Amino acid sequence: MKSNAVFYHAGCPVCVDAEQSLAAALDPSRFNVEIVHFGDQPQRVAEADKLGVKSVPALVVDGQVFHINFGAALSDLR
Amino acid sequence: MKSNAVFYHAGCPVCVDAEQSLAAALDPSRFNVEIVHFGDQPQRVAEADKLGVKSVPALVVDGQVFHINFGAALSDLR
Numbered sequence: 001m002k003s004n005a006v007f008y009h010a011g012c013p014v015c016v017d018a019e020q021s022l023a024a025a026l027d028p029s030r031f032n033v034e035i036v037h038f039g040d041q042p043q044r045v046a047e048a049d050k051l052g053v054k055s056v057p058a059l060v061v062d063g064q065v066f067h068i069n070f071g072a073a074l075s076d077l078r
Numbered sequence: 079m080k081s082n083a084v085f086y087h088a089g090c091p092v093c094v095d096a097e098q099s100l101a102a103a104l105d106p107s108r109f110n111v112e113i114v115h116f117g118d119q120p121q122r123v124a125e126a127d128k129l130g131v132k133s134v135p136a137l138v139v140d141g142q143v144f145h146i147n148f149g150a151a152l153s154d155l156r
Contacts, residue, residue, distance in 0.1 A: 022137070025104050069145050
């Protein structure tokens, strides 16, 4: 069974770099990678907050939150 | 040709989580992933510094530095 990975971002340059180089680098045979852009799906900010996401870009792999560099604070996206 | 990814860490709990969940998640058909533990290879701190690594754990993919969460500052490892 594949693991789920969700990459949350807000379209910032730091986010786009991380999406292209890191989220896209995950092994597709082991991970279902979902990309969530808060500009398109603002209602999912609350979900990310619950998972423990403090800033974007962030990658959540099986419930573990990895904050990657720093683009913007989640609190600034509400 | 495969891309090179280097995961720099210092054995901290935050580092180990990132190694197991993120460095290990990269697609092995596209990336040569090298794990560098500064405890074992302290001489490579200077190399990481030159690449722009400010803290560990960090993953460098094709020269792009991604700081993942925060375990320790590179300056504390010298």
